[in-house]
Amino acid sequence: MSWIQRRRSEAYYKKAKTEGFRSRAAYKLRQIDQKFGLIENGIRILDLGASPGGWSQYCSLVNEDGLTIALDMVPMSRVENVQFIKGDIFQDDIWSKILEFSPDGFDLVLSDILMHTSGDRSRDQANSYFIAKRVLEICEHTLGRNGKALVKMLQGDLTEEMRGEFKKHFRRVHLTKPPSSLPRSAEVYILGEYYSGH
Numbered sequence: 001m002s003w004i005q006r007r008r009s010e011a012y013y014k015k016a017k018t019e020g021f022r023s024r025a026a027y028k029l030r031q032i033d034q035k036f037g038l039i040e041n042g043i044r045i046l047d048l049g050a051s052p053g054g055w056s057q058y059c060s061l062v063n064e065d066g067l068t069i070a071l072d073m074v075p076m077s078r079v080e081n082v083q084f085i086k087g088d089i090f091q092d093d094i095w096s097k098i099l100e101f102s103p104d105g106f107d108l109v110l111s112d113i114l115m116h117t118s119g120d121r122s123r124d125q126a127n128s129y130f131i132a133k134r135v136l137e138i139c140e141h142t143l144g145r146n147g148k149a150l151v152k153m154l155q156g157d158l159t160e161e162m163r164g165e166f167k168k169h170f171r172r173v174h175l176t177k178p179p180s181s182l183p184r185s186a187e188v189y190i191l192g193e194y195y196s197g198h
């Protein structure tokens with residue numbers, strides 16, 4: 001990591017500590033929200049890959065009158081206003097478990113999921129593609145009409161393919177990298193707006 005990048009990463013880490021966020025990741029969601037107006041107070045949010053909970057904390061603050069359901073394989077300590085499901089997105093029929101918490105579905109599906117990276121770029125990219133594809137499948141069962149989805153991917157050839165997949169289901173699609181995501185990191189976020197179903 002270059003000196004400038006390390007400084008930037010440390011600065012966000014310190015900021016998160018002082019502002020009470022559990023992870024620097026909270027700033028990525030906040031910056032994307034500020035740019036695209038993702039979250040309005042009172043909506044139903046599904047936060048996939050939520051631990052340790054920075055995104056959930058942000059949702060809890062901004063969506064204080066709404067519903068936030070967080071899911072992760074790894075336990076997460078309690079966040080006010082947020083209900084946690086311990087689970088794996090690849091579990092069969094995971095949407096049935098999710099829908100027990102919000103039977104009429106969600107307005108926004110978030111996924112910050114990344115598997116452990118192997119260092120093999122194309123393998124890591126392929127994994128992130130399969131995760132994004134699974135999140136789209138979860139959207140088919142849980143996301144309401146005109147809803148939004150924000151999904152992390154590692155940038156590469158498959159990002160364009162995933163963008164194409166999103167275009168089949170969302171009327172508007174953006175690729176974004178918030179300033180708090182380190183330039184050296186290959187992560188990008190695909191945002192779909194106005195879900196039209198499948």
Ligand SMILES: C[S@@+](CC[C@H](N)C(=O)[O-])C[C@H]1O[C@@H](n2cnc3c(N)ncnc32)[C@H](O)[C@@H]1O
Binds near residue numbers: 052055
């Ligand atoms: C980058 S972290 C998320 C950080 C979080 N957004 C925050 O703000 O604190 C990625 C998370 O994805 C979770 N994850 C990885 N594979 C998963 C899977 N198959 N199902 C559910 N969660 C998964 C990991 O356990 C990890 O907690």
